[in-house]
Amino acid sequence: MALIQVLVLDQQMSSNVYAWQEILHRRCQSELHVVKRSNEEDDWTTLVLRDLQSLGAKVGLVAVPQFHWCDGAALDLVAISECCQQLNIPLVLDLTQSAGVVPLDWKRVRPMAVAASIHKWLLGPYGMCLAWLDRDFARHFVAMEAHEKHRVGADDEAWDNNGLMTTAGYPTAEIEGSQRLGVGGGVGVAAYIKGSEARAISSRLDPHEPLLAAAEKDGWVRQRRSIRFSSPITSSDTSHHVHGDLTIDCYANGITGDIDKKNFTLFVAPPSMVASRSIFLEMAPFVSNTFGVTEMPSFGVNQIDLRASQLNAEVMEHGLEQTLRTLQKEDPKHEGAYVVAAGHAGFYALKLAQRCPELFSSLVLLNPTFRGPLTTAAFNKQEEGDTISAMGLGALRRALWALMRIPFLGEALNAASNSPENIKKHLLSHVYSDEAHVTEEVVALNEEFALAGNHLPKAAFLTGQLDPLREREDLTPLLEGGFKVPTMILLGHDSPASVKADVQPLFVKADERAQTGEGERSIGVDTPGALRSFVEYPSLVGNLVRAHIQQYC
Structure with missing residues (x-):
């Protein structure tokens, strides 16, 4: 650095x-x-x-x-x-x-x-x-x-x-x-x-910027674009309408460095404790010679000041919708965006694609998830038949969300929970599959991500406020009639069992389409790695994504 x-x-x-x-x-x-x-x-x-x-x-x-x-x-x-x-x-x-x-x-x-x-x-x-x-x-x-x-x-x-x-x-x-x-x-x-x-x-002094700037090498040039964000308020707190700017770091590789809108691919980082658009920078060049990277509102570089009542899945999905509508408005001849979204952002994108398919040319879901860490822990206990522990985790989740919203205390809790030891433990448990990839540098960088910016959105992710879906059963109406846009689902082989079970209906629907022809073309692929498979194996995952997108260019 x-x-x-x-x-x-x-x-x-x-x-x-x-x-x-x-x-x-x-x-x-x-x-x-x-x-x-x-x-x-x-x-x-x-x-x-x-x-x-x-x-x-x-x-x-x-x-x-x-x-x-x-x-x-x-x-x-x-x-x-x-x-x-x-x-x-x-x-x-x-x-x-x-x-x-x-x-x-x-x-x-x-x-x-x-x-x-x-x-x-x-x-x-x-x-x-x-x-x-x-x-x-x-x-x-x-x-x-x-x-x-x-x-x-x-x-x-x-x-x-x-x-x-x-x-x-x-x-x-x-x-x-x-x-x-x-x-x-x-x-x-x-x-x-x-x-x-x-x-x-x-x-320039946050942990994201040096990484984003470092990608400007070997013929790659970067432009930062701003997109006006205005969030609808659906909660009881109707007095504070949110306005702000979302940004996309656009990269192009060529003599002119101009953005090729026809082949432009947008990568959307998931909300998490360590959210950063920079996670795509190794994989994206394998996908396209012109791409953009961004995060959800209030995460990473997109530090929009959302209140606790506005930190929900609807606002996250709306931020993605405004981004895609702006891109489409700037290039009316282009039928839709090529979108690659990871984690929770994958399900935000899927819900949006099913509702507004005209915004997409194709969609790639990288290790999609719809439960935060604490809601996943409670769900796993319930699945094991340990109802008491599940109820206890539910109470902990609600209490932690209340505590994290208290000024200074919330920041202190965020700092305490994101020690290098805790971060390494979580990276090894479900994020990376190869222990050799979890180096001291990787742990230190993720610690910087965890401690940078507003802690409240991270707490919202941790406690399940940003979960795109509540239950697996919610997938049934979402997927009724099949996928509305060409969709690829990539899932790391070593992802947690609960995530595999959550995503299984997507693979099933993709298989049904192959047999019945219902809905747009779709495919599910098992890859090496865990929830950050695209970071561990960027060329392998990137080439799979490229092959899928090229079918619709």
């Missing part, structure tokens, strides 16, 4: 250094990049632009002021912002020295976040500040004490006269007994910067 850097100015105000310094300290692959002047005549803007052009994708975020607090030197934020936009680097501004007296061209600068203490030109009291956050950035709260007032050495004259900042940042030792959650002016309002550790620095 490439080293990611946050660009700051030498001796800039500590509030816009500590925030990043402390997050980066927890990430071994990240560090500060301090822009330095060799003399007072050097122009900060020129130096920042030089370093940005030199470092390029190594920079994950730029955090600078409009005026340097030490000497009042101005920065050309329009020029810096234009460079950041070209390189897709978020910009965070400290406007304490200028807010209220120097205008900011918001439309041209387009920062990701802006903060300013109000005790200067805004003529407010010490201990309070203003903050503005871009909508996509403002999703989760993490408290940060990003000032020097409670740090050892803050009262030393050297702090102001000579500067105590080094290439590692400012001193972090705290004065014993100092107040907590202040903003540097005595008793005051707590300052918060929104964003989890995975989201707060920038999209």
